[in-house]
Amino acid sequence: VPFVIRETLTMLTLISFFLTLKLLMLQCNFGIPRCLYSWTDNVYQDGDMVISAFLPFYGYQTSPNSEGSESTHISLWINSNNYQYAIALIFAIEEINRNPLLLPNVSLGYDIYTAGPQDQDSSWNILFWLTGKDKFIPNYTCRREEKSVAAITGPTWDISSLYGTFLGLYRYPLLTFGPFEPNLNDPGKFPSVYQMATKDSSLALGMVSLMVHFRWNWVGLVISEEKDVQFLSEIVREMERNSVCVAFTEMIPDNHFLMKEVDVYDSQIMMNSAKIIIIYGDTDSGLGVFFRRWEHVLPWRIWVTTSQWEVTTSMQHFILDSFHGTLIFSQHHGEISTFKDFVKTVTPSKYPEDIFLARLWEKYFNCALSDTSCKPVENCSSRGSLEWLPWYHFDTAMSDGSYHVYNAVYILAHTLHKMLVQQVDMQAMKIGGRIKYPHWKLNHILKNIQFINPAGDSVTLNPSEKLYVEYDILNFWNFPQGLGYKVKVGTFSPYLPPGQQLSLLEDRIEWSTGDQETPISVCSENCGPGFRKSLQEGKAICCFDCSPCPNNEISNGTDIDQCVKCPDDQYANTERTHCLQKSVTFLSYENPLGMALAGMALCLCMLTILILGIFVKHQNTPVVKANNSTLSYTLLISLTFSFLCSLLFIGQPNTATCILQQITFGIVFTVAVSTVLAKTITVVLAFKITTPGRWMRGLLKSGALKFIIPICTFTQIIFCGIWLGTSPPFVDTDAHSEHGQIILMCNKGSVTAFYCVLGYLGALSMGSFTVAFLARNLPDIFNEAKYLTFSMLVFCSVWVTFLPVYHSTKGKIMVAVEVSSILASSAGLLGCIFIPKCYIILMRPDKNSLKAMRDKASYNLYVASR
Structure with missing residues (x-):
């Protein structure tokens, strides 16, 4: 009840x-x-x-009003x-x-x-x-x-x-x-x-697969209000998964009699740049009315819809219809072969009560x-069918x-x-x-x-037996004068593996533009090879700018999110689309820079040998004797080797040359600087010993100052030995300094050991410079204190400048800077100490005599007494 x-x-x-x-x-x-x-x-x-x-x-039925109105x-x-x-x-x-x-x-x-x-x-x-x-x-x-x-x-x-x-x-x-x-x-x-x-569990996947196939990533959605929210969520989820963006979403009210401001819906579709629009909903709802109305007011668009949206029109146009080129997803089913024959027999005389x-x-x-x-009123069945x-x-x-x-x-x-x-x-x-x-x-x-029905399809009402369906993809041809057809252009089967589910015959597709070119519907133009996508802030992921790939990175496809870095042994071409093999290079003798440095080193070496020959030839002259000929010979020989050691930095490096570069450089320069230090101390002692019997006279006569050179050199040898025993120099490659080249160079190994050697050499240089500076005002006819001071000033200036320049360069330039510093510092010692003496020996022999020296000495004593 x-x-x-x-x-x-x-x-x-x-x-x-x-x-x-x-x-x-x-x-x-x-x-x-x-x-x-x-x-x-x-x-x-x-x-x-x-x-x-x-x-x-x-x-x-919708039809245009008179007087050309768009309503x-x-x-x-x-x-x-x-x-x-x-x-x-x-x-x-x-x-x-x-x-x-x-x-x-x-x-x-x-x-x-x-x-x-x-x-x-x-x-x-x-x-x-x-x-x-x-x-x-x-x-x-x-x-x-x-x-x-x-x-x-x-x-x-x-x-x-x-x-x-x-x-x-x-x-x-x-x-x-x-x-x-x-x-x-x-x-x-x-x-x-x-x-x-x-x-329609696979409809959203099928439509998005079509978007991905044609590379459409800017798509509009027009659906019925309220009832089709589930389809909206499904297709939006599939679009996000496949990087297809929603350009706009129009929710059309179901009751078209309650709709107001209908132009709002038209303008959204007309003004948006999306050329592809998915339409889904009831045909007899407000959306159905709009769909038929858009025939008269909308510009060309590619519609993607379902088979329930039978594209109909009551007009016969002399131009292509606005719905020409529509793509329709129709659930696949068998064909009832006798149905069309039955349609031909349907007439009012056969069914008079209908x-x-x-x-x-x-x-x-x-x-x-x-x-x-x-x-x-009359039998008119014969009039038509x-x-x-x-x-x-x-x-x-x-x-x-x-x-x-x-x-x-x-x-x-x-x-x-x-x-x-x-x-x-x-x-x-x-x-x-x-x-x-x-x-x-x-x-x-x-x-x-x-x-099984007469068409051969399995029919059931059990939902568990109807999980997925296959779709036929139809292309709507709506030519002028009512010549319209629906042509099957593809299929979508969710049962096939991903990548094979969609099958299309693109040559059969007629687009709304009337040509065979596939329309483009993107928010931003594709980024070609050599560029990467740079997202625009606050916009969808399909809206982006194209930025060139960074240095040594490439992209050889379209719409690449991130460029790929080339391997260390390769480099990017100018267009940044391919990685090319780098060539192996080094500071060679064939290189103009290497050739210039080698020529300079040899010239300075020959000049040093020439000066040594002059000093040997004029060893009995007052100028040579007054400057301790033994120390002068030692300094000239060490400078000769310092010029020659720069050649070790030029040419293809190997383990032996890498070790000899730093060890030879450290020891030879230590000998040269310690010799300068010995000469400076000798000059100072010579002028400080004025009272007979003082202990410094005995130190000077005994030759004990000559032990300065071996002691300083032995200390440097100890530093070099520790360097070789812990982390010796080795052959290394530099693939980043020069574009398209792999530079062979010597790695210092232990950076600490390298700076210890360089620091010890700098300490000796500063010591020599200090002593020489204190003795700079002694009478210059008997000593070379001023020349030694200036030479050590040049030497120290070169190596102080070397450090920042060395660390700011890379590759072959770094090697060239080190060679240039060796040559410049050695040339500074050679020029400041020996060139003035050679000038007196060769150009002013009148000053290179005992009489000239006594006259000069008497004059200096007179000046000093006043």
């Missing part, structure tokens, strides 16, 4: 507002002219069992393409009635009503059907005999949910042929609703109808919706056949020689029915 009360209250709530509006129209017979467009129209064909159908024959006019019309649902229903029923193996001795009939185009019209139809066109009394019907076993409806969510709510009160089986709707799977709200369509068919003939073939019976109609009025190829209607009839037939054969229903009653089954008994079998 509570169940009956609850269901009755629900029913009363649904119909209460209709009773107030049309109280005077609730009689079984009323005086409305049958030939007017009416939601009461229906077609009935008797049978032992009847399948009812509620089909959306009437829709809204459109919306009017009620009969949708000829939707009439194919009825043809598929009749075709399947007649096919089953002729089949002796399916429902033998049982005939099927049909009862067809129109659904929509508004919810109140659909509500009136279901109430008329439930109550037998009499008074709207809940749980009561004035039908003489109840033969209907199930109902079929669709394709929109609005229609399916409305009829599902009504019929669910009676557990009446309702099969919907529209797109899969997750909300209809709720057994609490819709306990007896069954969806023929499979969930009011919808009569209206099609009236509209397209000028067949006059009677105002009372809505039958043709549905196959004669242009594609935009009627397509003879079976659509997805019609295929689902065809399968729905077969599902019901197999369900009834199973009940008949197995005698499952023990309450089956035979009334007047006819078998009658309570409709609610079909629900149990419908859930588990499975069979």
Whole structure:
């Protein structure tokens, strides 16, 4: 009792507002002219069992207003393409009635009503059907005999949910042929609703795979408001996973009568740079109205949509249509080979009671109808055929919706056949020689029915058996003067491995631009080889700038996120697209810089030897004797070796030359600087010893100062030995200093040891400079203190400058700096100490005599005494 009360209250709530509006129209017979467009129209064909159908024959047509206005006019019309649902229903029923193996001795009939185009019209139809066109009394019907076993409806969510709510009160089986709707799977709200369509679980993946294939990364989305949020989330997730960006998202209200400011939706699509737009939603919703309206107001776009969006137009254009080039994802199904032949036979004379068919003939073939019976006044079947109609009025190829209607009839037939054969229903009653089954008994079998239809496809209502579907990709050709076709250009199969799921015949695709070039839809132009993407702050990842690859990095593709660094033995070409093999190089004698340094070293070496020869030849002259000839010879010999050791830095390095470079440099320069130190101390002692018998005189005469050189040199040898024992120099490569070259050079090994050697040499130099500086004012006729001071100033200046310059250079230049420092410091000692003496020996021999020296000495003593 509570169940009956609850269901009755629900029913009363649904119909209460209709009773107030049309109280005077609730009689079984009323005086409305049958030939007017009416939601009461229906077609009935008797049978032992009847399948009812509620089909959306009437829709809204858009057409431009007069005077060139861009706005459109919306009017009620009969949708000829939707009439194919009825043809598929009749075709399947007649096919089953002729089949002796399916429902033998049982005939099927049909009862067809129109659904929509508004919810109140659909509500009136279901109430008329439930109550037998009499008074709207809940749980009561004035039908003489109840033969209907199930109902079929669709394709929109609005229609399916409305009829599902009504019929669910009676557990009446309702099969919907529209797109899969997750909300209809709720057994609490819709306990007896069954969806023929499979969930579009792979549709989002298929569409995004198409975007990736054509490298479209800037795509717009236009969907119906509220009901298609799940598809929106699925496709956005797939787009993010494949780096395809959403340019804009337009949510179109479902009720087009409530829409305001319609131009807002147009401008978003027109102003955005996205050329590819995915459209998804109900065809009879507000989005459907907009889709037909956009034919007149939108510029060229590539639409990607589903098969439920039959691209139709009522105009014959002399230019390519705005929907030319649309790509349609259609669920793959087998072909019913006899369907097109059946369509050719459908005429008003064959089905005289079909009011919808009569209206099609009236509209397209000028067949006059009677105002009372809505039958043709004359036999005008010979005037036309549905196959004669242009594609935009009627397509003879079976659509997805019609295929689902065809399968729905077969599902019901197999369900009834199973009940008949197995005698499952023990309450089956035979009334007047006819078998009658309570409709609610079909629900149990419908859930588990499975069979192979005449097209060879497996059909089932079990959701677990319908996980994935394959898609045919159709290209819509809409040429001028109504020459339109849908051409299969590819397939998408989720069962294949990734990368092989999408198959396309690109040469068959016609684009909206009318040429064969694939359109481009990107936020930013592709970054070519040699560049990388640099994202624009605050924008989508598809919007970026192209930045050149950094030094020694390449990119050999398009839209590369990060450049790839070349290996150390390779370098990037000028375009930064390929890595080239580096050439091995070093400071060679063939190199102009190496040649210049080697020539300079040899010239200075020859000059040093020449000076040594001059000193040997004039060893008995006062100038040579006054400057300690032994120390002079030692200094000249060490300078000769210092010039020669610079040659070790030039040429291809090896382990031996790397070790000799630093060891020879350190020891030879230590000898030279310690010799200068000995000469300086000798000069100072010579002038400080004025009193006979002082101990410094004995030190000077004993030659003890000559031990300065070996002691200082031995100390340096110890440092070098420690260096060689811990971390000696070795051959190394420098792949970064010079572009395209690998430089062979000597690595110092232990940097600490190197600076110890250099620091010790610097300490000796500073010591020599200090001593020489203190003795600079002694009479210069007897000593060379001023020359020694200046020479050590030059020497120290060179090596102080060497340190920052050495560390700021790399590669061959670093080696050249070290060689130049060796040559400059050695040349400074040679020039400052020996060139003035050579000048006196060679150019002023008059000053190189004892008499000249005495006269000079007397003069200096006189000056000093005053």
